[in-house]
Amino acid sequence: MDLAIVFRADHTKNQTAEGRLVTSLCEDVYAIAGVQLRTIRERLTRRSEALVQAVGVIFKNLYEKQISARDRFCTDLETCCAASNDFVRMSEKCEEIVGEIQDECNLSPEATVTLEEQSAVLLGLYFSDGVHAAQKTHLYCFEPIEEAVAGEIFNEEWQEHLTNNELALTLVRTLDDFMEDLETFLDEVMVQKCVEAQVASSVNFYIRCLLTKSAEHNSSRNSYFSNNERAISRMKGDVAVIRDYFETIADESMPTLTRTIDKEFALLDTIIELLSIAAGVSRSDAHDFILVLQKRVRNASITRLVVGDLYHLMKPQDEHSLYELIDGMEAEMLAMTDEKALDTQDRNAVPGLRADEVMATHCANSERKRPAGPGNLDRAEAALRRMSVWGGGKASGE
Secondary structure, three states: OOHHHHHHOOOOEEEOOOOOEEEOHHHHHHHHHHHHHHHHHHHOOOOOHHHHHHHHHHHHHHHHHHHHHHHHHOOOHHHHHHHHHHHHHHHHHHHHHHHHHHHHOOOOHHHHHHHHHHHHHHHHHHHHHHHHHHHOHHHHHHHHHHHHHHOOOOOHHHHHOOOOOHHHHHHHHHHHHHHHHHHHHOOHHHHHHHHHHHHHHHHHHHHHHHHHHHHHOOOOOOOOOOOHHHHHHHHHHHHHHHHHHHHHHHHHOOOOHHHHHHHHHHHHHHHHHHHHHHHOOOOOOHHHHHHHHHHHHOOHHHHHHHHHHHHHHHOHHHHHHHHHHHHOOHHHHHHOOOOOOOOOOOOOOOOOOOHHHHHHHHHHHOOOOOOOOHHHHHHHHHHHHOOOOOOOOOOOOO
16 A cells, blocks of 8 residues: 555544544554655665665655645544644654664764754644644634624624624634633644634634625615714624633633734724724724735735725715725835735645635625726736635635
8 A cells, every 4th residue: 555545545533542633644654654664774774875865755755645635634623633633643753763763773964964854844744734734623613603693793783782792702602612622632732723723713704794794785875883983882892802712811821822812903903993983983094004904914905995895884975085095005005015915825824814815805705886996996806816716706715
């Protein structure tokens, strides 16, 4: 049996005594690799440079098969956890093999360096794939949240009667329910990576729900909300509930999570401040916060459309003048533009965790007729085509 067949096979899923989910993938892969390594070590002298080169060929083959097969192992929450643990165990197995070769073979310093460099590439791949699989669990954690919250948040009931931010509480309680499973199923090294993904996903979920309401809002004169000031207050309450949940986790067990919380929620704070400016609730300068948003999105066309959609929610009659303001900021915004920012071809990009991708996908799928002018829409279309999401397409993970 070769490695390609092993990677394509279905592997038995088990649970360790600690509750970690694993499959036989690690054992199956390294059973084949072990036979190959033993054969090489039996046939080549222990000082042979050819030994290290042959080991490098095996590591390269493992690398290539891992690259081509990773995604097939992550199809739901439990398989993501098992895959993450398997990749961590494969990393440990690789380190063990390298240690054995170094202990048992009289390698030259140059051969030792070569062996370590070869293994480092494979170890790096295993770690990044373990993180990817752990973070991909956010997609499955948010499925029930999508069902329970997305259709209800920002509606009249939310504005008038949900005074205790009940929908935000539903979100965090659902994540908390999943957390117990994740802490059991996942290697502890990966649990924080998983929570970091949930922070970004929570922020992106809230922004996406806001922008969806803008796309559904048909009036060019009236706010989507019956009371803008109350709506802003309710949003700030929602954000406080969600942020407090993650900050509590950081205080209790993950102090370095604070950096991720600050970064992701700064974006949501910027969005709400732009809504507040549009509603007349804040006296801040829209110019300043448009640039703050552009610094994060790094694409002037997407920033323009998103800010227009935020104004359309709160004060649609000011949308034309907003675009005039943004036209006057073109040089400043272009200075912050990165033409490669919307490239989503990075293999390690976890679906749904990039705010710019979420915003770009919204702009691509929205059927609202924006008074942005054909030239601006053309530029937005060109930016979005680089992501392959224009024309009603869906971003990865949707």
